[in-house]
Amino acid sequence: xxxxxxxxxxxxxxxxxxxxxxxxxxxxxxxxxxxxxxxxxxxxxxxxxxxxxxxxxxxxxxxxxxxxxxxxxxxxxxxxxxxxxxxxxxxxxxxxxxxxxxxxxxxxxxxxxxxxxxxxxxxxxxxxxxxxxxxxxxxxxxxxxx
Numbered sequence: 001x002x003x004x005x006x007x008x009x010x011x012x013x014x015x016x017x018x019x020x021x022x023x024x025x026x027x028x029x030x031x032x033x034x035x036x037x038x039x040x041x042x043x044x045x046x047x048x049x050x051x052x053x054x055x056x057x058x059x060x061x062x063x064x065x066x067x068x069x070x071x072x073x074x075x076x077x078x079x080x081x082x083x084x085x086x087x088x089x090x091x092x093x094x095x096x097x098x099x100x101x102x103x104x105x106x107x108x109x110x111x112x113x114x115x116x117x118x119x120x121x122x123x124x125x126x127x128x129x130x131x132x133x134x135x136x137x138x139x140x141x142x143x144x145x146x
Contacts, residue, residue, distance in 0.1 A: 004056070004117065011091070012050025014109050026064060026114030029094060033108040044078055044097040047112055055086040055117070063094055064114045074100025077113055 010016055017027035031037075032050035039045055055061060062081035069075040078095040094113045098104050106112070136143065 004059070006056070006117065007054040009052040010050060011052070012048075014050065017051070017115055026116045028066070028111040029063065029092065029113045029115050031094075031106055031108060031110045031112050033106065035108065037106045039075070039096065039098040039104045039106055041074075041098050041101055041103065044095060045106075047094045047096055047106065049092045049094065049112075051092045052089060053084070053092065054089060055084065057086050058119055059086055059117060060084060060120050061092075062116045062118065063092070064116060066111060066114055069112070073102075073104050074098060075104055075112075081116070 008016060012030070012032035014030040014032060017029055019027055029049050029051070032048045037045065037047075053061065061084040063077060063084065064081045065076040075096055075098055078097050082095065084092060092115075096106070096112060
């Protein structure tokens with residue numbers, strides 16, 4: 001497995017994001033809060049992480065929800081996955097929303113989202129008058145079954 005070194009500034013008291021298991025794709029981001037914040041049902045908030053990164057050209061970081069928060073409390077990320085571009089140098093923020101029925105208290109240092117770093121390709125469009133056939137064709141939403 002390849003390891004990529006990424007320059008990081010951590011302006012929070014929290015540890016740097018780490019992988020929780022050997023084969024995890026995402027690292028947990030933590031809330032950089034000075035005190036607990038209550039997120040009421042239907043409310044959304046931009047949660048600071050205190051992290052700033054410099055990704056290499058050709059890479060992006062994706063901010064994704066944590067499945068446990070989503071299932072147990074209805075807490076998820078808006079704009080998901082959120083993309084951090086290689087030329088962004090500001091603080092990573094996580095937009096959380098409470099889709100649950102109860103208020104949720106977000107604690108300082110709480111793991112709030114996952115960060116996945118991945119390579120991407122740039123695209124050059126090739127304008128054509130027809131697309132090649134495929135087995136699926138123009139079949140859209142639900143066309144392959146339930």
